[in-house]
Amino acid sequence: MDARSVASAPAPAGFGAFHKEQHSRALAYVVQRYHLPKQEAEEVVADALVGVVNRWDELDNPEAFLYALLPRRAVDKLRALARRNEQPVDDPFLEIAAGATYDPVPFDLKTMLGQSADLLTPRQRQILVLKALGYTAKEIAGHLGVTENTVNVHFHRVRKLLRGLSADSW
Known part of the structure; x- marks a missing residue:
């Protein structure tokens, strides 16, 4: 299931509130922890939230799953940026x-x-x-x-x- 099919499918019960509560916190976490520009951090958070919504019914603790996904997604984004030489990673x-x-x-x-x-x-x-x-x-x-x-x-x-x-x- 890709991001487009998730966007067109109805969100599982409870996910809207979770998204509203976690999006800005996750975004701040990625920007602060990984020093990503806001646009790239938004992509990382969106990708992680897609991972959460795809497994929503299986998860006992969606917040923990989100924060387990974020570091992996952020490092992947940093690697991609470094490969494209769009942003040197100085950390x-x-x-x-x-x-x-x-x-x-x-x-x-x-x-x-x-x-x-x-x-x-x-x-x-x-x-x-x-x-x-x-x-x-x-x-x-x-x-x-x-x-x-x-x-x-x-x-x-x-x-x-x-x-x-x-x-x-x-």
């Missing part, structure tokens, strides 16, 4: 969290860690860089779509690996 957190193929970080991880950077998995490198930028495990987990415990385990393994490498070099 390194979003780029790294989205799995950027280039290094938007102000320092070079390779220079800092030398060849040991090659021993880290891509996810470990993401988490290490985000931790170095000062983000908490909870913030990293929210943006990468993993649990806080997963972030802590990855970071623990990175520290263990780097400690082992520094002990070998003495």
Whole structure:
């Protein structure tokens, strides 16, 4: 079901009130959290609301589902904008969290860690860089779509690996 067929179909009972209550809050969330211009943020929110209306009858908590969809849709929009070069994404957190193929970080991880950077998995490198930028495990987990415990385990393994490498070099 695409957006046009949803627009022509009658909205499920209760969705109108949900839309009225959540639209402006979701829009503010996307603009503030992902630094998207209002027009792009509107598209993200509309797309997420279409996802909610498509599953309306199945959902126990439509608000939670909406706020689970918004980050994915926002990062997808940021990637699309970056691919079209319409808007450079200047937030390194979003780029790294989205799995950027280039290094938007102000320092070079390779220079800092030398060849040991090659021993880290891509996810470990993401988490290490985000931790170095000062983000908490909870913030990293929210943006990468993993649990806080997963972030802590990855970071623990990175520290263990780097400690082992520094002990070998003495």
